[in-house]
Amino acid sequence: MFVEDEQLAAFVLGLDAQFRARCVETLSARGQWSAERVQPAVDSGLERAAALGLSEERSVLGYILLAAEIALARPEQQVLRAVEAILGEPALPEWQRVQLAADYLRQFHPSGS
């Protein structure tokens, strides 16, 4: 089947809308927050994930969940700085960065898991 550029662009937009909805749904399942709070949180998470160079859906979703975990755990500044540094490590694939940052948070701030 031949797909025109416009059709493909529309398809991608649809997938992205689905992905945003999936992020909202996943984050909502982690706590009893109102949709008014979750949706802006997801949007800022998506923005921050893009700034970190995260583009795989699993990495972006993982990052949004990690950000929520951090917000709830309120770890010490030094833990936060280390998590940020690991997320920004350019030598590692993005999924590994997210996984390792979460690992660090959970090791040094166990109540955050």
Added chain:
Amino acid sequence: MSAVRVELMASAVGKIGGVVWHHLFLVAVDGSGNQSFLRAGPQCLPLESIAGRQDQFGDALETYEASPAGPYGVITFSSATYEAGGVDFDPVAANVPLASGEAAVKLWEALQNAAKALGQEQIPYDPIGRNANWACMELLRCCGAKAALPPKRWAPGAGRPASEPAPHSATRRVGQAIVM
């Protein structure tokens, strides 16, 4: 060996984003001061990691065999004398005492048996999940030993629960077609 002391060791092996990470292993000391280690590691390394390396037979690439378990193969355990020049030897590694006296004898034997059993499970090695640190802590959990990590030493994988599934493979990129 008849251990009189067993310790959990954490050796600094690298940095991720400037954050130091540690490799965990176990060391037992006998009555004469001789030390033995018990460690976990990958069965093999990914092809891209061994390019240009030499092994005992020459070019490592020529003897390379891919593992059906994945790029790192399965988790393997080894135990030998802990001495300078040996794998993992680190005179400044942080240590946490686990047992001494009669309890050390029993723990060291139990750890060796647990390593055999866990090795037989053929668990795929995941460098950011079920890795050497996870395996080391899993051995201790299997033996009923509750060990805290040395303070302020990050050991990736060490806190991963035994039942947590391995992360799934690559997914679609945001704004792009499906990538498998």
